[in-house]
Structure formats: C-alpha cells, structure tokens
Amino acid sequence: MTASMTAFTRKETAYDWGTISWEIRSVNQRYLEPHFRLPESFRELEFTFRDTLRKQLNRGKVECQLRFQSTDKAATGLTINESNAQNLAQALTQISQHIPHATQPTTLDILQYPGILSDSSIDADVMKKSIVELFNDAVQDLIQARLREGEALNQLIHQRLDDIDIIVAQVQTQLPTILTAQKQNLIDKLEAAKVDLDPMRVEQEIVLLAQKADVAEELDRLATHTKEVRRQLAQKGPIGRRLDFLMQELNREANTLSSKSIVIETTQSAVELKVLIEQMREQIQNIE
Numbered sequence: 001m002t003a004s005m006t007a008f009t010r011k012e013t014a015y016d017w018g019t020i021s022w023e024i025r026s027v028n029q030r031y032l033e034p035h036f037r038l039p040e041s042f043r044e045l046e047f048t049f050r051d052t053l054r055k056q057l058n059r060g061k062v063e064c065q066l067r068f069q070s071t072d073k074a075a076t077g078l079t080i081n082e083s084n085a086q087n088l089a090q091a092l093t094q095i096s097q098h099i100p101h102a103t104q105p106t107t108l109d110i111l112q113y114p115g116i117l118s119d120s121s122i123d124a125d126v127m128k129k130s131i132v133e134l135f136n137d138a139v140q141d142l143i144q145a146r147l148r149e150g151e152a153l154n155q156l157i158h159q160r161l162d163d164i165d166i167i168v169a170q171v172q173t174q175l176p177t178i179l180t181a182q183k184q185n186l187i188d189k190l191e192a193a194k195v196d197l198d199p200m201r202v203e204q205e206i207v208l209l210a211q212k213a214d215v216a217e218e219l220d221r222l223a224t225h226t227k228e229v230r231r232q233l234a235q236k237g238p239i240g241r242r243l244d245f246l247m248q249e250l251n252r253e254a255n256t257l258s259s260k261s262i263v264i265e266t267t268q269s270a271v272e273l274k275v276l277i278e279q280m281r282e283q284i285q286n287i288e
Helices: 038-058 072-076 080-100 108-112 122-194 199-213 214-234 240-259 262-284
Strands: 007-017 018-027 033-035 060-070 078-080 117-119
Touching: 007 122, 033 117, 038 060, 038 122, 060 122, 080 108, 122 214, 122 262, 214 240, 240 262
Parallel strands: 033 060
Antiparallel strands: 007 018, 018 060, 078 117
C-alpha cells in the first residue's frame, strides 16, 4: 500500500506510579530523520527508539516527544501504614500506663518498626518497559495513519493519471486531422502568394512540417510512463523516489509536446498535461 510521510498520533497510559504519553508526528523528508524529546531520566532509551523507527519506517522527518507525570505516591517513594501505626501507638500507650518510666521510642524508632513504613519506589525497569511498549504502539498507530493518508494520495494520483490518458488519447486521435489541415494551410498560403508551386518543394515543406508535428513518440512515452506510475503505486515498500523520477520524465515529454505543437489545440493539451503532472508531483513529495 502507498504510505504517506505525513501523519500524527498520540498515545497515553496511566499507571499507579504515573502517566506516560507519546506524541509522534512525521512530515516529508528525503531520508529518515528522527528527533526525540525525552526526560533526562529516560534518555538512555533513545537508541532503542531509533532502532524501532529504522525497522518500521524508511523516510520522513519524525518528531517524537515523551511526557511523564509521576503520581504523589511515586514521588515520595515511602508510604506509612496508618493502621499499623495506630495499633503501635495504642500499644505504646498501654505500656506507658504499666511502666510509666519506660523510655519512649523516637520517631525514627517507630518508622523502623516492622510494618510501619513501606517502600513504594517504582521499579525503574518496569517503567522503562512500559514506556518502550507504549512507544511501539504509537509507532504502529503512526504507520496506520500514514497508510490511510497514502491511500487518499493514491486515489488523487490515479485521477490525474486518468486525465492524462484521456488527453493523450485525444491528441493521438487529432494528429491525422492536424497534419492534413496544416498541409492544406501551407498550400493555401503558397497559392495566395501567387507563387509557382514546385511540387518537389511543396513535398519537402510538407515532410518538414510532418516531422515537426510528429509527436507520436512523445505520446507513446507519456502513456508508458502513466502505466509505470500505476504499477509503482501498487508496489509494497517505499516508492516515493521512483515516482518523483517518473514525474520528471512525464514533464519532459509534456515540454517536448509543447515545443513541437503547431496548432493551439496541442499547445493547450500540453499545458493541461503539465498542470496535472505538477499536481501529482506535489502530492508525491509526501509519499514514502
């Protein structure tokens, strides 16, 4: 399927320890050019992210931004078990009633008592694994968005190709009539000038005129190029550079057709062809 280089996706997931979100946007670029905006604590994962993009994408400027918001629980790292603390306080009160002069524990002693304080620090490996998994999901979403946009571009290009084929067929049909009309026009001009018509000279002029007006080769190449564009659009993998080359070839033939034109109809057809080719070229700049 045809894939566009222009797309955007956003993925977000919340955990007990915080919320992570990825925003990935891509635009057209000659090569694959990834850019990352990451919190410093996750900067070491950038190589992994780049490797994932290299395996999934071929072209495009891809901007990836990771946002991380930790919860209050994750920020403190330590949690007090209030139930156990209350039970311990009651026990200390009872002991002080029976042993008034007993040494009271310090706050640090209480915190060190088993079951009072628990460490809620998040396993860094768990966080990183979650971030990588969400990135992979976001990349897949981006790929699907690029394919949807690519399908729309595919349809637009096919419409232009159909229009080009129609124009080429029209010019091919008109060629015999054009040559006949130009031949008669030449004879009429010579007669109007009251010039003795040398049959050999007239024949030479007609041959030169026919050679100048003969655009059959250009029309054939235009038809061949449109077929090749269609074939490329049906291929898998990156096709943007090949299509860009074909646009150059189509434009070259349209220019030659214009330069060989001897009637206004052919000139207009050449102009219409160049407009259609330019429209395709602009769209193809976004194809991977």
